[in-house]
Amino acid sequence: xxxxxxxxxxxxxxxxxxxxxxxxxxxxxxxxxxxxxxxxxxxxxxxxxxxxxxxxxxxxxxxxxxxxxxxxxxxxxxxxxxxx
Amino acid sequence: xxxxxxxxxxxxxxxxxxxxxxxxxxxxxxxxxxxxxxxxxxxxxxxxxxxxxxxxxxxxxxxxxxxxxxxxxxxxxxxxxxxxxxxxxxxxxxxxxxxxxxxxxxxxxxxxxxxxxxxxxxxxxxxxxxxxxxxxxxxxxxxxxxxxxxxxxxxxxxxxxxxxxxxxxxxxxxxxxxxxxxxxxxxxxxxxxxxxxxxxxxxxxxxxxxxxxxxxxxxxxxxxxxxxxxxxxxxxxxxxxxxxxxxxxxxxxxxxxxxxxxxxxxxxxxxxxxxxxxxxxxxxxxxxxxxxxxxxxxxxxxxxxxxxxxxxxxxxxxxxxxxxxxxxxxxxxxxxxxxxxx
Numbered sequence: 001x002x003x004x005x006x007x008x009x010x011x012x013x014x015x016x017x018x019x020x021x022x023x024x025x026x027x028x029x030x031x032x033x034x035x036x037x038x039x040x041x042x043x044x045x046x047x048x049x050x051x052x053x054x055x056x057x058x059x060x061x062x063x064x065x066x067x068x069x070x071x072x073x074x075x076x077x078x079x080x081x082x083x084x
Numbered sequence: 085x086x087x088x089x090x091x092x093x094x095x096x097x098x099x100x101x102x103x104x105x106x107x108x109x110x111x112x113x114x115x116x117x118x119x120x121x122x123x124x125x126x127x128x129x130x131x132x133x134x135x136x137x138x139x140x141x142x143x144x145x146x147x148x149x150x151x152x153x154x155x156x157x158x159x160x161x162x163x164x165x166x167x168x169x170x171x172x173x174x175x176x177x178x179x180x181x182x183x184x185x186x187x188x189x190x191x192x193x194x195x196x197x198x199x200x201x202x203x204x205x206x207x208x209x210x211x212x213x214x215x216x217x218x219x220x221x222x223x224x225x226x227x228x229x230x231x232x233x234x235x236x237x238x239x240x241x242x243x244x245x246x247x248x249x250x251x252x253x254x255x256x257x258x259x260x261x262x263x264x265x266x267x268x269x270x271x272x273x274x275x276x277x278x279x280x281x282x283x284x285x286x287x288x289x290x291x292x293x294x295x296x297x298x299x300x301x302x303x304x305x306x307x308x309x310x311x312x313x314x315x316x317x318x319x320x321x322x323x324x325x326x327x328x329x330x331x332x333x334x335x336x337x338x339x340x341x342x343x344x345x346x347x348x349x350x351x352x353x354x355x356x357x358x359x360x361x362x363x364x365x366x367x368x369x370x371x372x373x374x375x376x377x378x379x380x381x382x383x384x385x386x387x388x389x390x391x392x393x394x395x396x397x398x399x400x401x402x403x404x405x406x407x408x409x410x411x412x413x414x415x416x417x418x419x420x421x422x423x424x425x426x
Contacts (some may be wrong), residue, residue, distance in 0.1 A: 018357075041127060044314050045354050052358055060311065 008054075010078070012073045029070040040064075050076055069078040092210055094212035094223070096264040098157025098254030099421045101386035102148035103134035103247070103373060110244065117332040119239040124244045129349025133247025133374030134230045140392055142171050142250075143179045146228035147186045149250035149382070153224060154187065156424040157254035163220035164193040166211055168203030168378035170407075171234070172196055175286065183226065193220070200281075201345050201406025202271075203227060204251070205414055208402075209269040225337070226252040229377035234283055236305040245348065246306075247374030251382025259304035263396060264419030268331040270324045274409040277316065281308045281407035282421045317351045320411040321403045322358035328413040329401070336361050341418070343388065345404040346370035346380040378407070389421050395418040 009029050018028040020036050027036065027066075040048075047063050050056075050072070056079035066072050109132045110121040119245055123129060138146070145165055165187070167180035178196035193214075199206040203226035213221040228250035235243040261265055284290065285303025299308040321344060328333055336359040346350045349370060356363050376383055381402055386395040396418055403413040 002342065039127070040311070041314065042352055044311060045350065048315065048318050048354050049357065 009070075009073045011053055012050065012076055013069060015053050016046055016069055019045040019049055027069060029068070029073060030065060031069045033069065033072075034067070046072070053074055054080060056065065056080060091216035092218070092257045093262070093265040093267065094208070094215045094255040094262040094264070095258035095262050096253050096416060096419055096421070097256045098153045098155075098159070099252070099382070099386050099389055100149045100152025100154070100156055100424055101251040101383045102145055102152065103143055103249040103376075103383070104136045104140060104341045105143065106135050106137060107132050107134050108247075112243050116419060117238065117243065119240050127348075128245055128374075129348070129368070129370055130244060130374045132336060133309045134249060136230050136248045136299045139265070141173045142169055142228050142230045143173050143183050143186070145230065145248060145250035145379070146179065146226045146252070147182045149252040149379075150183060150187050150224055150226050150230060151177045153226070153252035153254050156184060157256070157423045158422070159254070160188060161220070162189055162192060162222045162224040162254065164211070164214060164223045165189055165197065166197055166205040166207040166223060166225045168197045168199070168225070169229050170200045170377065170416055171202065171230045172343060184396065187224070187321045189224070199378075199406060199410040199412070200408055201347065201377045201380065202404040202408070202410040202412045203406065204381045205269070205412030206410070207400055207416055208253070208255070208262070208273055209412065212266050214259045221257045223255045225255060226250060227378035227380070227382050229379050230374070231306065231377055234304075234306045234320060236264045239305070241310060242306055242308055247376050249376035249383050250388055251377040251379045251384075253385070262419070263417045264421075266413070266414050266416050268328050269412065269414045270328040270331070270411070271412040272324060274316075274319070274320075276404075277312070277409045278407070280312050280315055280316065280409065281306070283307070314348070314351060317347060318354040318358060319404040320409065321345070321351075321355045321405045321413070324411045325355070325359055325401055325403045328403075328415055332415055333418040334399070339365060339401045340398040341367050341388070341394060343367045343381055343384050343400060343402050345375075345406065346373065347375045347383055347405070379406045380404075394418045
């Protein structure tokens with residue numbers, strides 16, 4: 001497998017970090033989105049970034065309900081084909 | 085849509101821009117809207133915008149920009165005038181004939197094109213088609229809009245976004261291998277989503293509702309589903325950009341400058357990300373003019389041509405998205421253009 005599940009988490013973390021802008025806090029799977037200084041537009045940017053990274057559309061409303069980065073990872077994994 | 089190669093090509097040979105004198109800063113708006121300057125800037129990338137004076141209308145802005153574009157092209161003449169606008173002086177007639185008359189072009193073909201914020205790219209495509217079809221040799225294409233009068237005074241989300249302005253280019257008949265030739269277009273629409281960004285009042289829909297001739301205050305302000313517009317803008321501009329590049333056998337790597345519709349800096353950054361383009365290639369001027377709708381691309385072209393961000397030979401991608409929904413893209417190699425006041 002080119003993209004084992006473990007890498008999905010790293011890739012989601014990277015997309016979130018890319019759109020959080022410069023800040024001191026390191027983004028991890030355990031990060032709470034509310035602590036990352038995201039505003040409503042950042043979630044849209046992350047959603048578009050995830051779609052580009054994984055080729056799957058994540059529902060904006062479900063994105064908005066996610067509390068942690070790990071929950072975003074879960075949303076992406078639900079949508080990925082079984083072999084990824 | 086196809087590449088313009090066998091017939092005469094439309095070549096950009098003049099450029100002009102105009103913004104009204106009055107500047108409205110974030111500080112001024114922040115006080116009125118009970119938000120902070122920083123909040124407005126962080127969400128939009130906009131510091132200030134220009135707003136028309138009392139009595140100044142879209143056609144006034146268009147005339148100023150059009151005159152400068154004609155002067156830049158070294159001519160006072162054109163066979164046709166296309167005005168991209170969704171804020172004409174009157175619902176009937178179109179404003180283009182009046183603008184033509186005031187520019188000394190009475191008698192030429194003149195009409196408005198309404199694709200809202202994509203209108204200027206649509207108008208370039210129509211102009212290129214008229215030149216390819218032999219209907220005109222030289223066309224003045226103006227984008228002008230005056231959204232300041234459509235904004236609910238207490239709307240903290242929409243009101244800071246928009247400013248007034250106008251920009252124009254002159255197209256002449258030429259060859260596709262010349263600098264300045266518009267070599268390909270991509271245009272599209274998705275009318276199922278017409279109410280994501282719209283002004284409900286003043287049109288046939290309201291008249292047909294039987295509310296009578298009394299003008300209701302409701303419905304005369306711009307309404308927007310900001311989240312949906314944001315996502316659609318990014319997706320549609322990125323897709324359209326890829327398509328127009330494919331038509332000329334290029335990829336985003338070849339693009340020196342992206343002159344996108346100046347709606348929101350965060351939309352444009354997300355488009356650059358989707359296209360794997362470094363942000364430095366984005367031409368941005370919305371920090372000083374805001375979203376000027378159909379004027380935004382020619383205004384950005386004029387500012388970038390004046391300050392050296394656009395140099396002859398640069399491969400330039402234009403991409404726009406607007407209410408409708410509509411979107412459109414075009415490519416050209418930037419020509420040497422005489423600058424005439426901005």
